[in-house]
Amino acid sequence: MRTFALGAVIVMVFVALFGAGTAAAQDDMCYQKGGTFDAEQQRCVINTGIIIDIKYPLEAVQYPFVEQTVDEFLNGIRAEYVNSFANMDTTVWSPGPWGLNIDYEVFQFSPDVLSIKFNIGDYTGGAHGNLFFRTYTFDLTQERVLTLTDLFQPGADVLGTIAPIVQQSLATQLGDMADTQWIQDGTSTLDDYASFAVTPDAQVFYFPPYQVAAYAVGPQTVSIPLADLSGVLGPMFGAVQG
Structure with missing residues (x-):
């Protein structure tokens, strides 16, 4: 009985692995053709x-x-x-x-x-x-349409003001997933801050996947309170906060 039971288990495992391997191969072949494998119909559907x-x-x-x-x-x-x-x-x-x-x-x-x-x-x-x-x-x-520099006083060092704040914020919120060089590379020019919005109390920057971290981490958002920028914001924004 023990021999029979052991043999049955071995056969079942073999069949399961064989079936999984076949299904995986079918999925892969179908994917290469731009489709998905329908296991019920046993058809590659494009x-x-x-x-x-x-x-x-x-x-x-x-x-x-x-x-x-x-x-x-x-x-x-x-x-x-x-x-x-x-x-x-x-x-x-x-x-x-x-x-x-x-x-x-x-x-x-x-x-x-x-x-x-x-x-x-x-x-x-x-x-x-x-x-x-x-x-x-x-x-x-x-x-x-306002550019980022339009929000600040003429001659203000916009990049020098926001970059350190954004970089520190990203490092904090990413935690163990933070890559200092990746963050630096994705926040080193004004073009890197092209996606921004102004809310009633903050300047918000948006970074898509891959810009400051791996795709798996997802998009990142950094909000800087306008009060923290009051010394360099232009009249349209600084006066409201002042």
């Missing part, structure tokens, strides 16, 4: 196409120049994405349909200043999708 899901900030419609800026951005990124799909290499399929998903957040610093942050997720094949940001801070009175 499901391709494009899915676009865009949330539109209706707050923009109140201000024609804001609406125009938002429309140009959303129409442009949508057209670029569709064009990329139409011209993709059809010999290399992605496992599943392409996808573009855009959501947003709106921040009203004051009646004259409005920030819109777009969260953009896209998938064009591979192990995972991508995430990045596009932000706009509008001067509603002058009808213009």
Whole structure:
């Protein structure tokens, strides 16, 4: 009886491992063809196409120049994405349909200043999708998009002011996952701070995956209280806090 039982266990384990190995091989082969293996149907299913899901900030419609800026951005990124799909290499399929998903957040610093942050997720094949940001801070009175330096006094050392604060904050919030060189490389120029918004009490910076840490860590956000920057902010922002 013991011999029979042992033999049965060995056979069962062998079958399970063999089955798992076969399934893994099928998944891999199907993935290489741009599909997913349907175990129930025992078929490699290639499901391709494009899915676009865009949330539109209706707050923009109140201000024609804001609406125009938002429309140009959303129409442009949508057209670029569709064009990329139409011209993709059809010999290399992605496992599943392409996808573009855009959501947003709106921040009203004051009646004259409005920030819109777009969260953009896209998938064009591979192990995972991508995430990045596009932000706009509008001067509603002058009808213009503000750059980061526009928020500060003329001649202020913007990078020298915000970089140490951001780098220290990132190191703290990332903890054991922090890589000093990675953080330094992703925060060393003004271009690295292109994604920002102004809330009623803070200047907020957004960093997509890979900019300051590994993809697995996810996107990072750093908020600097406006009160901490009051000595270098321009009149539009410093006066409100002062």
